[in-house]
Amino acid sequence: MLARLHVQNFKCLRDVDIAFGPFTVLIGPNDSGKSSILDALRILGRTMREPLADIFRGDDEWRHLAWKGTNVSSFALEVGYKNGPQERTYKLVLSALNVFEEHISEDNAGPVHVFKVPRRAGTRLRDHAGGAFVPSIKGSNIAADHSLRSFYGSHKSDLHALVEIPRYHLNPEHLRSTAPTLRDAVLAPTGDNLVAVLDRLISGPDRSVIVRLEKALHEAIPTIRGISLPAVAGQAGTKTLEFVLDNAQNGPPVTIPCAHASDGAMLLTAFLALAFSDEPGMILVEEPENGLHPSRLREVVEMLRKISTGAVGNTPRQVIVTTHSPLLLNYTQPEEVRIVQRDRERGTIVTPMSDVPDVHExxxxxxxxxxxxxxxxxxxxxxxxP
Amino acid sequence: MKRVLFVGDGKHDIGVPDWPTDEPFPARGVVPHLAERVAAVDRAHSLAMPWSHPRLSRFQPKNRAQRTRGYEAKVRAAMLQIERGVLRVDGLVCVVDEDNDPERRNLPDVLHVHASERCPIAAGVAVRSIEAWTLGARTALAQALRTKVDMVEKTCPSSSVEELYEGAGDRSRRPKHILQRLADELARMKDSLELREEIASLTDPDELCKACPIGFAPFAVAVRAAFGPPPVVVGSTP
Incomplete structure (x- = not known):
């Protein structure tokens, strides 16, 4: 699990250190830096799969990404992972002169190993992840190689989780759209493809997955018994979503098309699809409250929290949520909340809500x-x- | 002199903002003027919010150990904002109309329990409505209407102003109607916020305490206890 993100001189994040739990909620006004925090994770994820030259260009050119408040010569993105009491960190430093460095530290007080990375190449970490790692031949780099190998070995799944971090801004209308069935369907950031993802789960080898998904959905919305995915007439290979409901007359269950289902039902189904689809990666959800009746917010928060701990889904998936809803926030614990503010001089400031004076009182x-x-x-x- | 936040029921009690805003607005109306007459309250630099203001609304989960409800919850919301410096005032003055709910008479006791050093509270109940605090000030009424007290007495019902009620079947016992009739018949004026403010600013607190022993008298004591007596201006009438 990603335990910490430390960002320096990146966008409005002059020097931000943010701790993450399994379920973390970012709150703050518009333009406070919440999206920049997610962007820092996105850029780091890209460095795990693309050459640096392909990343830092166009909209993501150095001059667009660097802090603009003062003359800065570099920006740095650092992730930290817990290893018992120690924290292992990986830092990517990018200078204005297009000089890249990777810094690896195996514990809080230990040595920091530094790799200089040519712009045209990928990071050494990416080489490791892609199986293209060429060991160093110079003496000083051999120790660094060892450190990198150890770091990668210990946090392989965490690092792969960083590679793909879609930011979900789910739109109930998109969630309702029909979709062609695909074996490798993934949920699109706005919610398209939900039907295809559910179809992948239903037709997968483990039949229990869909049973568990329906059980979790029923627990959240007791009137829903299950889901069904009928084919759309006249569109070969395309399916739509229907919900199976209890019959109020005690007769056989009835189905309703998702067009008539509530936004809350659609959103919870999407979160469950994410939880049970075996995609790696953390889940970033922006404003899950959109389109939802306040009475459903508790279920959304509880569902996301369960996904983060693995109580729902195949494996725990770290969840980061941004919200503008005080009603949603009422269902969170202060330990889960990070308050994001923007200061003209200092840039973005992040404070855990649990650090607020007298918060428990x-x-x-x-x-x-x-x-x-x-x-x-x-x-x-x-x-x-005073 | 203390800047305070006035919380009340409507235009004549605490004023209304001159522009659409979600923020507290400069205090106007009867209550701020009367508070200034009885205590060291800086009316001109005080703020106001109606009870219905979103910044007093609560949507707390039910499982809180010290959950509060209704007016009490709104007062706690206001206090939180005062104590944390969101509202830059020195205390809270709140007034509710009794209307047809005699239980509201207990409200000041309930609210005063929450007063803190950082946020003194003075609460009052207008019995049965805020118009009593205007109609009870006969001398000030006469002055503002440029007439004699006798004329005011003749136009007002002889019973206590704290018995007048807007829901009364007899129109002549509805306080708003009486005020409008006074303004119209004695001064060819309309009842307005400005007129009520003028009356309040001329009000003799002792006279009003006698006329409104259930509502205004304890309120005056509470405001003075919370914010101290008004400064004595040399040459002014005590």
Whole structure:
């Protein structure tokens, strides 16, 4: 699991250190830096699969990505993973002169091994992940090689999770769209392809997957018994989603097309599809509250939390959510929440809600979302005035 | 002099913003003027919010150990914002109309329990509506209408102003109607926020305490206890 992200001089993140848990919720006003945090993860993920020259160009050119407040000569993206009490870190440094460096540290106080990486090449970490690693021949780099190999070996699945980090901004209308069935279907960031992903799960070798998905859906929305994916008439290979409901007359179950299902049902089904599809990677969800009745927000939060711990789904998948909804936030714990603010001089500042002065005392009376709504980010972080 | 946040029920109590805003607005109306008459309250630099303001709304989960409800919950929301510096004032003055709910008379006791050093609270109940705090100030009413107290007395019902009620079947016992009739018949004016503010600013607190012993008198004591007595201006009438 990604334990920490440290970003320096990247976009509005001048020097931001953010700790992540299995389920992390970012709150803050528009333009505070929430998206930049997700962008930092996206860029790091790309360095795991593409040559650096292909990444840092066009919209992602150095000059667009670097902090603009002062003259900076480099920016750095660093991820940290827990290894017992120690934290192992991997840092990518990019200078204005297009000089790249990878820094590997095996523990908090240990040596930092540095690789210089040519722009045209990929990172040494990517070489490792892709099986194209060529060992160093110079003495000093042999130790660094060893450190990198050890780092990769210990956090292989975590690093692969970084490679593909789709940012889901799910739209219920897109979730309802019909889709051609594909063996390797994945959910699109706005929700297209949900039907194809469900079809992949239903036709997969493990029949229990769909049973568990339907059970979790039924627990969240008791009127729903299951799902069915009938073919669309006249469109070969294309399917649509229907929900199987209890019959109020105690007769056989009835089905309704997803066009008549609630937005909440669509959203929860999509999250379950993500949880049970064996794609690697963390799940970044932007504003899951959109289009949802407030009474469904608790189920959404509980579902995402269960996905993050593996209580729902095949394996635990780390979840990061951004929200503008105090109602959604009311269902979170302060330990799960990071308050993102923007300061003109210091750029983005991230504060864990659990660090807010007196937060547990305040939570005896107020909800997490209420505190945010009534106080705003700054007053929340600064605490009581004398 | 203390800047405070006034929370009340409507235009005549605490004013309304001059522009559409979700923020607290400069305090106007009867309550701020009366508060200034009885205590060290800086009315001109105080703020106001109606009870219905979104910044007082609560949507707390039910499982909180110290969950509060209704007016109490709204007061706690206001206090939180004052204590954390979101609302830059020194305390809270809140007034509710009793309307047809006698249980509201207990509200000041319930709210005063929450007062803190950083956020003193003065709460009051207008019995049975805020118009009593205007109609009870007969001398000020006469002054503002440029007439004599006798004339005001003749036009007002003889019973206590704290018995007048907007829901009364007899129109002549509805306080808003009485105020409008006074303004119209004695001064060819319309009842307005400005008129009520003028009356409040001329009000003799002792006279009003006698006229409104259930509502205004304890409120005046509470405001003075929370914010101290008004400064004595040399040459002014005590």
């Amino acid at each position: 305040l939570l005896d009376e107020f909800g997490t979302g209420e505190l945010w709504y009534l106080l705003g980010e700054q007053a929340l972080v600064e605490g009581k005035k």
